[in-house]
Structures are given as C-alpha cells and as structure tokens.
Amino acid sequence: xxxxxxxxxxxxxxxxxxxxxxxxxxxxxxxxxxxxxxxxxxxxxxxxxxxxxxxxxxxxxxxxxxxxxxxxxxxxxxxxxxxxxxxxxxxxxxxxxxxxxxxxxxxxxxxxxxxxxxxxxxxxxxxxxxxxxxxxxxxxxxxxxxxxxxxxxxxxxxxxxxxxxxxxxxxxxxxxxxxxxxxxxxxxxxxxxxxxxxxxxxxxxxxxxxxxxxx
Numbered sequence: 001x002x003x004x005x006x007x008x009x010x011x012x013x014x015x016x017x018x019x020x021x022x023x024x025x026x027x028x029x030x031x032x033x034x035x036x037x038x039x040x041x042x043x044x045x046x047x048x049x050x051x052x053x054x055x056x057x058x059x060x061x062x063x064x065x066x067x068x069x070x071x072x073x074x075x076x077x078x079x080x081x082x083x084x085x086x087x088x089x090x091x092x093x094x095x096x097x098x099x100x101x102x103x104x105x106x107x108x109x110x111x112x113x114x115x116x117x118x119x120x121x122x123x124x125x126x127x128x129x130x131x132x133x134x135x136x137x138x139x140x141x142x143x144x145x146x147x148x149x150x151x152x153x154x155x156x157x158x159x160x161x162x163x164x165x166x167x168x169x170x171x172x173x174x175x176x177x178x179x180x181x182x183x184x185x186x187x188x189x190x191x192x193x194x195x196x197x198x199x200x201x202x203x204x205x206x207x208x209x210x211x212x213x214x215x
Contacts, residue, residue: 113142
C-alpha cells in the first residue's frame with residue numbers, strides 16, 4: 001500500500017499543481033491556514049505536504065518560525081524544494097507519516113490534507129502527528145470520509161482513479177483515532193460531500209491524567 005502510494009504520487013509530481021484535484025485541495029489548505037492563523041514564530045508541520053501547497057498557504061503568516069513538510073514521494077518533495085529554494089525556515093523531508101523524524105512536542109500546529117487514507121496503519125500516523133505536537137496544540141486533518149454503506153463501492157472507484165489501495169475512515173473511526181492519540185476532536189466540519197475537516201487539540205499530561213481535554 002505504501003509503495004503504491006509512492007509510485008502514484010511520483011507519477012503525478014510534475015503535473016500535480018496544474019490538475020483540478022490540486023486546485024480543490026489548495027482551497028482546503030487555504031481554509032485551514034485561515035482557521036489555524038499561526039503566530040509569526042510558530043513551528044508548523046504538514047504531513048503529506050506534496051508539492052508544498054499547504055505550507056505556501058501558511059507562509060505569509062509564519063515569517064520567523066519553521067515550516068516543515070514530509071511526503072512519501074521524493075518527486076513531490078523535489079517540486080516543493082524548487083518552490084522554497086533559498087528561503088530560510090523551511091524543512092522538507094522524504095519520509096513516512098507513521099514514523100516522523102522530529103522530536104516529541106516540537107510543533108505548535110500540524111496539518112494533513114488527503115493523506116491519511118494512503119497510510120497502511122492510520123492509527124500510527126495520527127499517533128505520530130500527536131506525538132510531535134506540543135500539549136494544547138492542534139492537528140488539522142482533512143480527508144475523505146465515507147459512511148459505512150458507501151465505503152466499499154466508493155473505495156473501489158477511488159482506488160481505480162488513484163491507482164493505489166486506500167483505507168478510508170468513517171467519522172466515528174476518525175474521531176476514535178484522535179481520542180486514542182490523546183487528541184480531543186472538535187465537531188467535524190463538512191467541506192464537501194464525503195470530505196471533512198477534523199481539528200484535534202493535544203491534551204496536556206495533567207488533562208490526560210484527569211481524563212479531560214485542554215481548554
């Protein structure tokens with residue numbers, strides 16, 4: 001599944017920014033950037049950053065912090081590196097969402113757009129995103145969400161379109177992934193048919209011990 005996703009996005013890399021799908025994803029990323037509204041010194045991570053669209057949407061807000069991006073596809077990262085060539089405060093890496101190469105409690109905010117359904121172990125990916133967030137920080141995750149009675153036929157169609165196997169969540173399963181990773185989910189936001197944004201706040205140790213969420 002991981003290798004299929006890498007091959008799929010390596011094929012798309014050079015044309016990705018010009019395709020209809022990217023234009024829609026960019027709108028979602030711009031919405032996340034507005035809602036996130038990070039400070040100028042913030043450390044922000046984009047998991048599954050592709051060609052860097054999400055980080056570019058945030059760039060005007062983060063002027064002295066760090067913008068980090070990780071993607072499974074070397075060719076996607078290659079395109080992103082060209083966009084940010086010569087800019088300071090950029091950290092782009094090829095890697096796996098299920099094993100992030102940053103320390104615990106490193107980032108102020110994180111986002112991930114249409115990436116989780118490519119992860120063989122989505123629980124590990126969400127747990128890793130939570131691990132690298134500071135307590136009280138938020139994960140903004142937008143993805144395909146299919147009700148159980150549509151999952152099988154729509155999943156088959158999507159796999160044919162993308163040329164890679166997918167693991168698509170329901171709203172209930174995604175919220176459970178967040179809670180298991182110590183992320184308290186806010187009410188989900190419906191962005192389009194079968195597309196939702198879920199924002200989770202990382203609990204502090206004290207809140208975790210009390211079984212409550214961070215205010």
